Amino acid sequence: xxxxxxxxxxxxxxxxxxxxxxxxxxxxxxxxxxxxxxxxxxxxxxxxxxxxxxxxxxxxxxxxxxxxxxxxxxxxxxxxxxxxxxxxxxxxxxxxxxxxxxxxxxxxxxxxxxxxxxxxxxxxxxxxxxxxxxxxxxxxxxxxxxxxxxxxxxxxxxxxxxxxxxxxxxxxxxxxxxxxxxxxxxxxxxxxxxxxxxxxxxxxxxxxxxxxxxxxxxxxxxxxxxxxxxxxxxxxxxxxxxxxxxxxxxxxxxxxxxxxxxxxxxxxxxxxxxxxxxxxxxxxxxxxxxxxxxxxxxxxxxxx
Amino acid sequence: xxxxxxxxxxxxxxxxxxxxxxxxxxxxxxxxxxxxxxxxxxxxxxxxxxxxxxxxxxxxxxxxxxxxxxxxxxxxxxxxxxxxxxxxxxxxxxxxxxxxxxxxxxxxxxxxxxxxxxxxxxxxxxxxxxxxxxxxxxxxxxxxxxxxxxxxxxxxxxxxxxxxxxxxxxxxxxxxxxxxxxxxxxxxxxxxxxxxxxxxxxxxxxxxxxxxxxxxxxxxxxxxxxxxxxxxxxxxxxxxxxxxxxxxxxxxxxxxxxxxxxxxxxxxxxxxxxxxxxxxxxxxxxxxxxxxxxxxxxxxxxxx
Numbered sequence: 001x002x003x004x005x006x007x008x009x010x011x012x013x014x015x016x017x018x019x020x021x022x023x024x025x026x027x028x029x030x031x032x033x034x035x036x037x038x039x040x041x042x043x044x045x046x047x048x049x050x051x052x053x054x055x056x057x058x059x060x061x062x063x064x065x066x067x068x069x070x071x072x073x074x075x076x077x078x079x080x081x082x083x084x085x086x087x088x089x090x091x092x093x094x095x096x097x098x099x100x101x102x103x104x105x106x107x108x109x110x111x112x113x114x115x116x117x118x119x120x121x122x123x124x125x126x127x128x129x130x131x132x133x134x135x136x137x138x139x140x141x142x143x144x145x146x147x148x149x150x151x152x153x154x155x156x157x158x159x160x161x162x163x164x165x166x167x168x169x170x171x172x173x174x175x176x177x178x179x180x181x182x183x184x185x186x187x188x189x190x191x192x193x194x195x196x197x198x199x200x201x202x203x204x205x206x207x208x209x210x211x212x213x214x215x216x217x218x219x220x221x222x223x224x225x226x227x228x229x230x231x232x233x234x235x236x237x238x239x240x241x242x243x244x245x246x247x248x249x250x251x252x253x254x255x256x257x258x259x260x261x262x263x264x265x266x267x268x269x270x271x272x273x274x275x276x277x278x279x280x281x282x283x284x285x286x287x288x289x290x291x292x293x294x295x296x297x298x299x300x301x302x303x304x
Numbered sequence: 305x306x307x308x309x310x311x312x313x314x315x316x317x318x319x320x321x322x323x324x325x326x327x328x329x330x331x332x333x334x335x336x337x338x339x340x341x342x343x344x345x346x347x348x349x350x351x352x353x354x355x356x357x358x359x360x361x362x363x364x365x366x367x368x369x370x371x372x373x374x375x376x377x378x379x380x381x382x383x384x385x386x387x388x389x390x391x392x393x394x395x396x397x398x399x400x401x402x403x404x405x406x407x408x409x410x411x412x413x414x415x416x417x418x419x420x421x422x423x424x425x426x427x428x429x430x431x432x433x434x435x436x437x438x439x440x441x442x443x444x445x446x447x448x449x450x451x452x453x454x455x456x457x458x459x460x461x462x463x464x465x466x467x468x469x470x471x472x473x474x475x476x477x478x479x480x481x482x483x484x485x486x487x488x489x490x491x492x493x494x495x496x497x498x499x500x501x502x503x504x505x506x507x508x509x510x511x512x513x514x515x516x517x518x519x520x521x522x523x524x525x526x527x528x529x530x531x532x533x534x535x536x537x538x539x540x541x542x543x544x545x546x547x548x549x550x551x552x553x554x555x556x557x558x559x560x561x562x563x564x565x566x567x568x569x570x571x572x573x574x575x576x577x578x579x580x581x582x583x584x585x586x587x588x589x590x591x592x593x594x595x596x597x598x599x600x601x602x603x604x605x606x607x608x
Contacts, residue, residue: 096520097475126587143445143592171401171500180584195523196475196501196597200581200590216400216527219498223520277504280484283430286504288447293500 028278031270035260035297042264043299044153046212046257048246050074052081053255054214055241056091061214062255063174066154066207068133069167070125073176073208076118076187081245083116085188090237094221095229097195101177102240103188105230115188124182125206130158130165136263140275140288144168144199148291150262154210155291157202167207170197170292174209194219197292212298213257260297270297332582335574339564339601346568347603348457350516350561352550354378356385357559358518359545360395365518366559367478370458370511372437373471374429377480377512380422380491385549387420389492394541398525399533401499405481406544407492409534419492428486429510434462434469440567444579444592448472448503452595454566458514459595461506471511474501474596478513498523501596516563516602564601574601 029037046064054061067074080086086102093101106112135158137149145157148168155168167173170193177189185206192211211218221238224231231237246254260267271294276285333341350368358365371378384390390406397405410416439462441453449461452472459472471477474497481493489510496515515522525542528535535541550558564571575598580589 096523141445141447143447143594144590182587195499197594198597199594200578200586200597202590203588204586219400220524220526222524274504282504282508283486284507286448286506288503290447290501290503293502293504 029269029273030279031273031295034266034270034273035299038260038264038266040302042261042266043258044261045301046246046259048249048254049078050209051246052077052209052243053246053249054086054243056217056238057241058217059214060255061217062212062257063209064153064212064259065209066167068152069128069154069156069165070176070206070208072119072122073125073185073187073206076122077190077208078245079118080115080188081243082248083118084242084244085113085115085118086240086243089113089240090234091218091221091240092231092234092237093191093229094194094223094231094238095227096223098193098198098229099191100194100218100221100229101189101191102238103177103190105189115186118186118188120186122183122186122206124178124185126182126203127164127166130163133165134263135165136267138271138289138291138294140290142291144202150267150294153212153259153262153296155294166203168197168291169193169199169201169207170210171195172211172215173207174211175201176206176208178205192218197290199292210296212259212296213255256301258299258301260299262296267297270295333573333577334583335577335599338570338574338577339603342564342568342570344606346565346570347562348565349605350550350563352553352558353382354513355550356381356513356547357550357553358390358547360521360542361545362521363518364559365521366516366561367513368457368516368563369513370471372456373432373458373460373469374480374510374512376423376426377429377489377491377510380426381494381512382549383422384419384492385547386552387422388546388548389417389419389422390544390547393417393544394538395522395525395544396535396538396541397495397533398498398527398535398542399531400527402497402502402533403495404498404522404525404533405493405495407481407494409493419490422490422492424490426487426490426510428482428489430486430507431468431470434464434467437469438567439469440571442575442593442595442598444594446595448506454571454598457516457563457566457600459598470507472501472595473497473503473505473511474514475499476515476519477511478515479505480510480512482509496522501594503596514600516600517559517561560605562603562605564603566600571601574599 050065052063065074091102092105104113142148147158158165173193176185178185275289354369356367369378395406396409408417446452451462462469477497480489482489579593
């Protein structure tokens with residue numbers, strides 16, 4: 001029992017193939033083998049104008065924004081980031097198996113940090129017309145939505161009866177906290193999901209993007225002691241050095257990153273390899289995968 | 305926009321009821337209101353012989369063991385805990401959105417800590433006969449199993465075609481790491497799920513219990529840098545002061561804890577209140593809840 005093999009098999013472990021039966025026409029390839037063999041065109045580069053860098057003392061969290069779903073919120077977020085709204089503010093909430101949240105928690109509105117030229121009032125952007133969106137549907141059953149799949153790298157739901165589509169809450173989803181009124185968000189108070197997918201929030205709040213790299217910096221933030229994860233003293237806050245649009249960052253300081261296109265054959269093949277694991281470790285392929293269990297691969301661009 | 309109300313609504317927030325329509329016979333009660341009104345008999349006390357205390361520098365993690373599903377593993381775990389096997393060992397793996405794992409990672413089997421009188425060889429206990437188990441079925445659809453529900457407080461799957469039942473992997477599930485051979489676990493290397501429910505592991509590995517309190521101590525453990533969450537230096541390990549059976553701990557040092565019975569009306573009612581949120585915040589009740597999204601309430605016993 002070596003260190004490597006006694007451990008619970010995971011995403012990256014154990015690519016060995018089972019002996020093939022006569023009925024199996026092709027050798028099973030693990031998701032990693034499929035990714036390793038992928039054509040360059042199956043990857044896309046993040047658009048710097050849609051990319052946020054959140055700079056923490058522990059490192060950089062990289063977020064892709066979703067203007068196709070939340071144009072007004074993303075517009076405000078671009079303005080807020082461009083004008084440095086979050087710089088020097090904090091992550092002031094960390095609730096286990098739920099969310100971390102950041103912005104300005106000041107109770108007294110008059111004392112809150114100025115939002116500069118950002119809009120004070122935004123519409124609720126809980127869903128939109130599905131028309132005009134490429135929707136790469138996941139064939140698997142889902143209890144929360146009539147259809148689920150991917151829209152340009154974002155997990156999404158769709159309802160043919162209403163013709164609407166929306167972003168789903170998965171691990172890493174970025175949303176805009178709101179008050180009781182659906183249109184009470186101004187996109188300053190943002191949360192990131194750090195636990196079991198809270199899909200009951202879908203279509204109840206505006207989702208604005210997704211963390212594509214750096215979740216491990218947010219997920220380990222010490223939980224606040226109150227039931228909603230609020231801290232009882234500001235010294236427990238996690239300071240935000242800056243949140244900037246990648247397009248506002250000098251090119252030399254940007255993080256080069258490619259995402260697997262969710263409309264690619266590589267993505268479909270890698271998802272199938274996860275849906276039905278037929279490596280040496282798994283004794284029973286699941287025959288199913290949930291929307292929020294589908295990996296969304298990210299890599300550094302290949303050199304040369 | 306006060307601090308409390310601008311935030312994303314969560315488990316404990318916003319119990320206010322919507323105005324009732326004529327068609328609604330009863331006022332909506334939040335899950336918390338239902339719990340607050342529950343009869344004492346709907347709660348159970350943990351059996352100290354089935355309870356582990358994991359003592360970390362940050363506090364106590366409380367685990368309920370599941371002998372009904374994994375009698376051989378639980379037997380070994382009781383022996384290992386009673387003889388102090390994990391005392392002074394470490395959490396040596398923390399993989400984001402996956403698991404933390406603990407035990408003895410020593411590569412060289414000869415140099416590994418003695419397992420004392422525990423058995424060196426255990427059978428795989430991936431599933432068992434459903435017969436003889438009370439199964440409180442969740443009516444909601446599930447993609448991973450023909451039926452899902454609760455067995456004495458544990459999330460479980462069931463297949464009427466095979467007559468088998470098994471424990472499901474949710475946030476907080478405790479399992480026994482294994483090598484490629486299904487029966488290669490000796491229950492020394494245990495993992496706890498800290499991310500999106502990896503249900504693909506169901507029936508592929510032996511589940512031995514569930515963390516009932518203290519997940520917030522495990523979920524924040526700094527992730528290891530390698531793809532499987534292993535640390536590159538032992539100084540990054542999280543030391544385990546002790547893992548003991550509650551029955552081996554003096555009564556005065558035990559943590560009094562009650563769990564809501566999953567066969568109670570209170571549990572069914574609280575689950576329905578989560579399946580269809582009709583408070584002031586939610587604009588669209590989900591009409592669905594996933595097995596791993598159902599809260600399993602825990603409380604300190606009421607005084608007096």
